[in-house]
Amino acid sequence: MMLRDEQLSAGQIAERFVISRPAVSRHLRVLRDSGLVRDELVGRRRFYVLRAEPLTDLTDWIAGLTRPAGWEHRLDALETEVYRARRDHRDRAPAAPSPRRREDTA
Amino acid sequence: MMLRDEQLSAGQIAERFVISRPAVSRHLRVLRDSGLVRDELVGRRRFYVLRAEPLTDLTDWIAGLTRPAGWEHRLDALETEVYRARRDHRDRAPAAPSPRRREDTA
DNA sequence: CCGACGCGTAACCAACAGGTTACGCTTCCG
DNA sequence: CGGAAGCGTAACCTGTTGGTTACGCGTCGG
Structure with missing residues (x-):
């Protein structure tokens, strides 16, 4: 992309x-x-x-629209763990500008 | 909300x-x-x-922006499971405030 | 039955979005 | 050093967005 x-x-x-x-x-x-x-x-x-990174606020906000009130708290907790793991890895990974496959242009 | x-x-x-x-x-x-x-x-x-429901396409698209190429495949798979579990539950849950849908007037 | 209520649309207007061409600044190569 | 290349901005123009007021239609209650 x-x-x-x-x-x-x-x-x-x-x-x-x-x-x-x-x-x-x-x-x-x-x-x-x-x-x-x-x-x-x-x-x-x-x-x-x-x-x-700034898009995470947007994604969170949209997720708040799709998340029913009250339910799925446990799944939310799991998803938070997934998100945290991802962010932790990203903070450690070097930002290598290594060109890869070209994405479709919209 | x-x-x-x-x-x-x-x-x-x-x-x-x-x-x-x-x-x-x-x-x-x-x-x-x-x-x-x-x-x-x-x-x-x-x-x-x-x-x-239509927002899931948007969320997916934005997720594609934040997902680095190649990495986090395993985390993606886990996230897919979370998503599937959520959708399965949604399909079974009764639509509590069930107003009958009316066609667009425009 | 009539007036009030809820609410959607038309018409209008101003601000904004988003394209263009023209131009200028910086960098680089011959 | 001068011309070419890369690229950003100004100015202009058109279409869209998004607010307003005025109005009209359907429903409902007295």
């Missing part, structure tokens, strides 16, 4: 869309200002990579 | 917002047409209740 598995430059990202480069640049700025991507300037190229 | 745990009428929902009632009504129509709420006309009141 774009930017999750590999960093891409603004031009490479723009190539995958039919809209103009300045339009893509505007979107990237919104994403950067929201903290959803991180950018790094290398020469005249600016590389972007996904920062998905 | 509003509409997840209890059905509310349009007026009761509108009371919880500062915007005008017609504005709330417009939002409710968008939610109804999207399948995110279900409404039932009782006399001159229209009651709404959340239908969160």
